[in-house]
Amino acid sequence: MTDEQFPRPIVTVDIVLLTLSDERLCVALLQRATEPFQAVSGLIGGYIHADEDQDAEDAVRRILKQKTGLDGIFFEQLRSFASANRDPRGWSVSIAYFALVPKPVLEAAAHTLELRPVTEPGSLPFDHGEILAAAVNRLRGKGAYSTLPARLLPDIFTMSELQSIYETVIGERLDQSAFRRKISDLNLLEEVEGEKRQTERARRPTTLYRLKDPISVFNRRI
Amino acid sequence: MTDEQFPRPIVTVDIVLLTLSDERLCVALLQRATEPFQAVSGLIGGYIHADEDQDAEDAVRRILKQKTGLDGIFFEQLRSFASANRDPRGWSVSIAYFALVPKPVLEAAAHTLELRPVTEPGSLPFDHGEILAAAVNRLRGKGAYSTLPARLLPDIFTMSELQSIYETVIGERLDQSAFRRKISDLNLLEEVEGEKRQTERARRPTTLYRLKDPISVFNRRI
DNA sequence: TCAATAGTGTCTTTCAGACACTATGGT
DNA sequence: ACCATAGTGTCTGAAAGACACTATTGA
Numbered sequence: 431m432t433d434e435q436f437p438r439p440i441v442t443v444d445i446v447l448l449t450l451s452d453e454r455l456c457v458a459l460l461q462r463a464t465e466p467f468q469a470v471s472g473l474i475g476g477y478i479h480a481d482e483d484q485d486a487e488d489a490v491r492r493i494l495k496q497k498t499g500l501d502g503i504f505f506e507q508l509r510s511f512a513s514a515n516r517d518p519r520g521w522s523v524s525i526a527y528f529a530l531v532p533k534p535v536l537e538a539a540a541h542t543l544e545l546r547p548v549t550e551p552g553s554l555p556f557d558h559g560e561i562l563a564a565a566v567n568r569l570r571g572k573g574a575y576s577t578l579p580a581r582l583l584p585d586i587f588t589m590s591e592l593q594s595i596y597e598t599v600i601g602e603r604l605d606q607s608a609f610r611r612k613i614s615d616l617n618l619l620e621e622v623e624g625e626k627r628q629t630e631r632a633r634r635p636t637t638l639y640r641l642k643d644p645i646s647v648f649n650r651r652i
Numbered sequence: 653m654t655d656e657q658f659p660r661p662i663v664t665v666d667i668v669l670l671t672l673s674d675e676r677l678c679v680a681l682l683q684r685a686t687e688p689f690q691a692v693s694g695l696i697g698g699y700i701h702a703d704e705d706q707d708a709e710d711a712v713r714r715i716l717k718q719k720t721g722l723d724g725i726f727f728e729q730l731r732s733f734a735s736a737n738r739d740p741r742g743w744s745v746s747i748a749y750f751a752l753v754p755k756p757v758l759e760a761a762a763h764t765l766e767l768r769p770v771t772e773p774g775s776l777p778f779d780h781g782e783i784l785a786a787a788v789n790r791l792r793g794k795g796a797y798s799t800l801p802a803r804l805l806p807d808i809f810t811m812s813e814l815q816s817i818y819e820t821v822i823g824e825r826l827d828q829s830a831f832r833r834k835i836s837d838l839n840l841l842e843e844v845e846g847e848k849r850q851t852e853r854a855r856r857p858t859t860l861y862r863l864k865d866p867i868s869v870f871n872r873r874i
Numbered sequence: 875t876c877a878a879t880a881g882t883g884t885c886t887t888t889c890a891g892a893c894a895c896t897a898t899g900g901t
Numbered sequence: 902a903c904c905a906t907a908g909t910g911t912c913t914g915a916a917a918g919a920c921a922c923t924a925t926t927g928a
Contacts, residue, residue: 437702438660441734441745478734480659480743485735510732510747512663512700513707521702523663523745525732590880605918607882632879634925651871812907827891829909854906856898
């Protein structure tokens, strides 16, 4: 830090907003209003506003609110992407975040978002394809060792729904018995009183659960 | 990304350079040449030079070379720290990296670095304390599931040295038998011909090993 | 009673931890 | 012969996977 005669790079925040639609992991995209890549769908992003944002997380919250209407959803920093050529406007830094939202919450709040399966995201502007891939990787990796995947469900859910979401995130089938045993050993959930059966075509009523802690990380793989 | 009338933040790169000294994990600090915090020891860092650096990793390599003389050592991105008040000069972004270097390599190349145990780093400028803590956390967390800790050893090492470094990084004693079994199951190492006993006071000669791959990540905990 | 999912019991295998044991070679 | 470290064998207990089993209730 010896010299400050260098041009400052552009700094933006980009958010990989993930949700579950039809048992598939999907990314929410927004059509760009301005150049470059005007009218192309890309990650939700924006400049940091030095006057209103105290830190990068503030910028994420503001941008999510402004551009999607969402508020109070889970997000965490992924990493930054910084290079001379990722943006045609010049040297730029994107501080990338990934966010998880239950589909119903997304539908209630969101403006006009486009959902695409993460496996076939189509062509994305800038290096958004790479950022998306990094987010999915992170979710898959951390998903097996944390309650992260539960952030894709509503606050209250059944054990089957939880298992199903883990299967989707991790990408493999899990044994029902072992799954319940592990979840129960880890003591992550609490029962919700007034059990009732959800929408499904099941006959037998299902116990409902909620997370004790917003987010838990553990050693053993689910 | 709608508007570009906002002042651009300062963007720097900061490197948490870790090594092992006396069985303790230490961070290498550099005395700052300029304000703010002139003459205070802090992380190795610098501005991105938009003209010479193609990306952030280029900046890391350049800064490491210029400020420490080190070349070709392991580093990876940690995360970014971005806020209005982390730097008295204004809104700033630090893309933080952590790097691992064997002590002999550090001593051979380094200019005037100061080594401090990560457990007692003293008072650091900016939010460098927080960045250091994040780096140590990452190393501890990832260390048990990868060959990362081996980057603190020379290319060729004994099984005992490897075990010892894992113990230091993870922060707990490991059973010798189980350790060797796991390492051998994972098939990470290859024997080096011409076994010889190293410096120690051991009587029996020791087999020497090197890593097959620069870095490996695995599922099971060491 | 049947369909359909909820939820449990138990066997087997795998693996980590503990710990005692053997091996080697300089002094 | 002895010491200090290198390196191995084996027992035990915990947990994972496989899979069959029972439970509940609307239709």
